[in-house]
Amino acid sequence: MQIKLEAAMTDPQFAIVTARNALEQALSGISDQMRDYPTPISGCDAQYNHLIAERTRVRAALAALGRTPFVATPRTPHPGAGIESR
Template sequence: MTSEDCLIVAKAELRMARQLILDEIRDYPTPISGCDAQYNHLIGLRGSVSDALSALEAPRFVATPRTPDPTAGVESR
């Protein structure tokens, strides 16, 4: 298994986790009080999973001598 395969699996697992959390939130019994620790925990998990998925899907800038920062543009020679 390659690192790319692992990333594909990780993204799929995070998407599945996000959907399961969304299902739990949707099916949570109402009324929901603002101090409901279990519901608030689900909301926090939803954010954490979404952040992790976004981090894996976002392009990552890697500085090089020719492009020391993201705004440096591409040097052609």
């Protein structure tokens, strides 16, 4: 475990892959819980609604890991500013 921790701290790609794997496992677990949840009261049950919210958060985190981050520069201060050229 110590080797994996050291690799995650020094290799960003390893850390991203590790995070993605953990999020995919979490999503699978949440999906299993939702699939096994009793159906008669699932629409008005706070616990089921919490599972939906958690699933949404995990999906958003997975999507964020897949996106290329925007890095602002003086010529492109926001994403819609166009491509910087010289």
